[in-house]
Amino acid sequence: MTTWLDEELGEVADALDSGPPAFDLLGRLAAEGLTRVGVPAALGGDGGAPSDVAAAVAAVARHSVAAAFVLWSQRSYAELVVQSDNPALRARELPALLEGRWAGGVGLSNAMKFLGGIEPLELAARPDGDRWRVDGVLPWVTNLRGQGFSVAAAVQPVPGGPLPVVALRLDQPGVRRSPDLPLIGLRGCDVAAVRLQGVLVGPEDRLHADLNAWLPQVRPLFLGAQCGMSIGLARASLFAAQKRVGRREALRMRLAEAGMGLEVDVAELLQGLDDGRFGADPAALFRLRLALALHVQEALALELQAWGGQAYLEGQAPGFARRWREAAFIPIITPSVAQLEMQLLKK
Ligand SMILES: Cc1cc2nc3c(=O)[nH]c(=O)nc-3n(C[C@H](O)[C@H](O)[C@H](O)COP(=O)(O)OP(=O)(O)OC[C@H]3O[C@@H](n4cnc5c(N)ncnc54)[C@H](O)[C@@H]3O)c2cc1C
Structure with a gap:
């Protein structure tokens, strides 16, 4: 385990729970090699096993669940990019994700609850030529760094059919991040809502065609x-x-x-x-x-x-x-x- 984890993270755990980090938390997790754990070596990772990822998150959570939650979001989003059938998106996003220069969020709660028969899908995708126009709200997403993020979400095609999973980026027109949500804890995790208004999404943004x-x-x-x-x-x-x-x-x-x-x-x-x-x-x-x-x-x-x-x-x-x-x-x-x-x- 790294010195930062064992000696320094615990010192800032209360601060990470009560407000935004006073340092670049994601950059630090990346500098410790934690974002690369379990990513294939050919893609820039450490080539470790899936259990190493759970163990890395556990090692961080022992000191700070807020820091572990950021690592989980980043690594889970990176995993979607790694396992995506869209190599161009992988080539575009993965290096910055592993280096902690670009943040990744996973906005799949709604879709998972939809598949469990609990609630309707909140993002609608209307056809616009060979693209989709996406509208809706993701009410909670973690790791939405103001400097830049992608968030994975499933969208409901208005004509029906399988649910595509797409990567939405802060720098796309129509993507808006809310202020941080007023949480009782975990305030260092960049948890916010994302509003999508007429966001044009094309094949280059597709993580997978069928959630x-x-x-x-x-x-x-x-x-x-x-x-x-x-x-x-x-x-x-x-x-x-x-x-x-x-x-x-x-x-x-x-x-x-x-x-x-x-x-x-x-x-x-x-x-x-x-x-x-x-x-x-x-x-x-x-x-x-x-x-x-x-x-x-x-x-x-x-x-x-x-x-x-x-x-x-x-x-x-x-x-x-x-x-x-x-x-x-x-x-x-x-x-x-x-x-x-x-x-x-x-x-
Ligand atoms: C700090 C924080 C960070 C988050 N980060 C993310 C993120 O990064 N990405 C993301 O996608 N989401 C995120 N979420 C959202 C989270 O995962 C949940 O979706 C959110 O808390 C609302 O879900 P819920 O099930 O509690 O709410 P509700 O749907 O309001 O349900 C309330 C309760 O009823 C239960 N329930 C609902 N329907 C039924 C039913 N039909 N039968 C039985 N029980 C039912 C639920 O399980 C829950 O216990 C975050 C939430 C928090 C608090």
Whole structure:
């Protein structure tokens, strides 16, 4: 692990939770080599395995979920570019993404909920010659850096048919970023809405022609890396609790059990990412996402108990209040816990 991760990121974690970074966070993640993890070497990456991506996000989340969330967004968008069937777009965007000069966001919540039968698609694409004219709003997207970003989104062709996934760029006419959303935490993540008004999108902007067909291929890394946030946060919280637990035997035992349970699920996730089983069996990945969300809740509850009332006093339990806010985000990021429980029930 890098010195920056182990010695410096933790120092700025509270600041990253409460406001925009005072430094180039994305550039720093790239300088540490983290944006290149798991990208094929031939494309400028480190050639690592998919599990390395989840492990990298977890290592960052141990210190700051805000920083991990930016890394997850950047790496998930980069993965869509890597796996795109549009080599020209890949050649155009990937180098700047890996170097952290250009940010990538994934605005696929709405599309995933649409495919789960939860809500209608919010972006409409009307034919205009050999192009589409796209209108609508992406109400939440992370990593929308003011200096420049691309965001991946699925659009609903007005005549019907498969849902294309396109890359929309801040510098395209008709793309507008809102001010940062007034979040209770994770404020260093450039989370904003994107409004699209008559944005002309052509074949050069296409990431893939059919989201439904593409999802089994791209979802494992997207979701596996997202699980990295839960892993890092749960580990950080258990570690903080262990430092505080002293001689309380009952709590000690619960902490040991929680740690072992967490690592069993982590091992299963990492192995599944590398052997490719989640493409054909998304339910197994969904169950791990749910289990890891529970590990986060349990870890936070144990950290709270280890500190007792002191945890409720400002500045007494280092990082606890931030982790509590970070943990509140874990169940609601798409695919949300509620959504996955519903989808697993349908099976
Ligand atoms: C800090 C932050 C950053 C985000 N970044 C991104 C991003 O980068 N990209 C992106 O695409 N999105 C992003 N989002 C959006 C996020 O992923 C969710 O889409 C968003 O929180 C709203 O989804 P929801 O399911 O909570 O909302 P709602 O659709 O309002 O649902 C509310 C609750 O009801 C449940 N529910 C809804 N419909 C049903 C149903 N039919 N049956 C049972 N339960 C149901 C939901 O799961 C949820 O628990 C972000 C959100 C936050 C808070």
